[in-house]
Amino acid sequence: MTFEKQFHETATDRPFPLEGVRILDFSHVLSGPHCTMLLGDLGAEVIKVERPAVGDENRRMRQFQGRSEKDQDYFYPMNRNKKSIVLNLKDPEDLARAITLSKSADVVVENFTPGAMKKLGLDYKSLSRENPSLIYCSISGYGQTGPYRNRKAYDSIIQAVAGVMSITGESDGPPLRSGLMFADLSGAMYGFSSILVSLYAREKTGKGNYIDLSMADALLSLYSTNAAEYLAIGKVPSRAGSENPGRSPTGSYQCKDDRFVQIMGGSNALWPNFCTALGKPELIDDPRFSSNDLRIENRKTLRKILSPLFRQKPALEWVDRLSEVGLPIAPINSLADAMDDPHFKFRQMELPLEHPHSGRIRTINNPFRFSSYETWRSSPPPLLGEHDDDY
Structure with a gap:
């Protein structure tokens, strides 16, 4: 028996917890798109704004063996449950369209270089004049302030600067990058949770909020017990391979x-x-x-x-x-x-979707399981500009 069959009660007139929330998503690649995909999974209307012709960079990543040029396999895993529109933000008409959309948005998400959205007049200060209840989340490598704000940031670079690589690997080997994109994904998760907190607070105050989310800050914050000995007595944690330094065997x-x-x-x-x-x-x-x-x-x-x-x-x-x-x-x-694995199969952690170009595609499901709401939608990743006529 699945969770849904055992616990689902649908004790609300809204099938999804974020039904009715509109997200204007200017993000690309991984951290922002993963964040907004989770919001879309939970019922939010996610309008993904993409560049003409090329769209999100992940649409143009290399093709896997045996796949056609239409199969955008890097794009699929973090872009389900979204609508795609194409806007050239350097074109005055398209820029005006983006500003108009922001007036009806509950949340804006972007992960451009700090300052890029301000040059376009799409920053929080500009948009919140017309929409004071707007929640605006900027996800960047190092944050909007600080000495490193303008540095290029990729996942492995953030893993290095935040100290994660120094504790990853065998004790007698070199520092290693974690196999998962922990920097990007921690930024996505903290962005997701910050948006939910802001939506909850807005219910009480009616006020919007600006979220400055640094992937480096997010990753450093995950040290938790790994940092305990250093914070207590100044002993720096080191690499221990698959061992737990505080227990044996x-x-x-x-x-x-x-x-x-x-x-x-x-x-x-x-x-x-x-x-x-x-x-x-x-x-x-x-x-x-x-x-x-x-x-x-x-x-x-x-x-x-x-x-x-x-x-x-x-x-x-x-x-x-x-x-x-x-x-x-x-x-x-x-x-x-x-x-x-039979456990993950039981938990329905694979979510198959029907895509108009690629047919049946496999995606990894979200981990949310609610008794009073549906916990995932099943809309496939959009084609580039598929929803241009809807907005």
């Missing part, structure tokens, strides 16, 4: 079928069950490993003992066996494995 282990599992076995309460399930009860009272602190101190020795044990069984067998005794463990899935 943790990390990834290769299994008989060459798949890896990730374990989190540092709890003193779980240690006896862990050893028993591994078939090594003698480790329970081994003086080198009898507490988490001792296991951290003797981490390398413990790993040498555990590694050949994990090689004795396939990954999923270890997952079942250790899960039964309460140990946090999971297979290290590829994206294909994750998309085919």
Whole structure:
């Protein structure tokens, strides 16, 4: 039984929580479009403003093998549930059209270089004169103020400057970029939540709001417990690979079928069950490993003992066996494995859509599950300028 069948009650006359909210979206590439896609998923009307002929840069990214020129595969994952109009913002008539649209918008989102929208007269100060309840979100690499505001910013650059690469990778290896676009996506998530907060506040005050969202700030704020030791005693966090520096045993282990599992076995309460399930009860009272602190101190020795044990069984067998005794463990899935995982299938984390050019396309669903609202729409990513006649 899916969440919708079990919990959905539709206790409102609006099927989606953001039904009736209009978003004027000037953003492109990743951070802004992902933010506005989530708003669209939850019912907002998202009007995506694109450049003539070329549109969003992701429409022009390289084609994958076997795909046609009409398949805009980089564009699809973050642009469902939107309407596309084409405006040349350097043309006075099109610029006037954009300004007119802003008067009926609840939210404007943009992620241009700081100052670009002001030159066009599309900045918050200009638009809010005619629309004082407007919520305006600017997402940029470093924010609208500060010494780095005009620097070019890509995801890996933000990961570097915010310190994330310094704690990513093996302890004896070089700093690594995270495989996910964490800088762009943290900007998108904080932009999304800032807009929701502003909409909520406007319900009480009637006033609009300007949001200056820096991807660098957003990523730095995610340090959380990774920063605890530094903030307390000044010790800088370092790379630890797949291990958790504060617990042992943790990390990834290769299994008989060459798949890896990730374990989190540092709890003193779980240690006896862990050893028993591994078939090594003698480790329970081994003086080198009898507490988490001792296991951290003797981490390398413990790993040498555990590694050949994990090689004795396939990954999923270890997952079942250790899960039964309460140990946090999971297979290290590829994206294909994750998309085919029965849990994510049950949670409906793949959202197939019918696209007029590409036919059936696969997208990854949002994580929202509400009892009183529908939690996703199923409108495919728009063609360039598909909705020009609607606005």
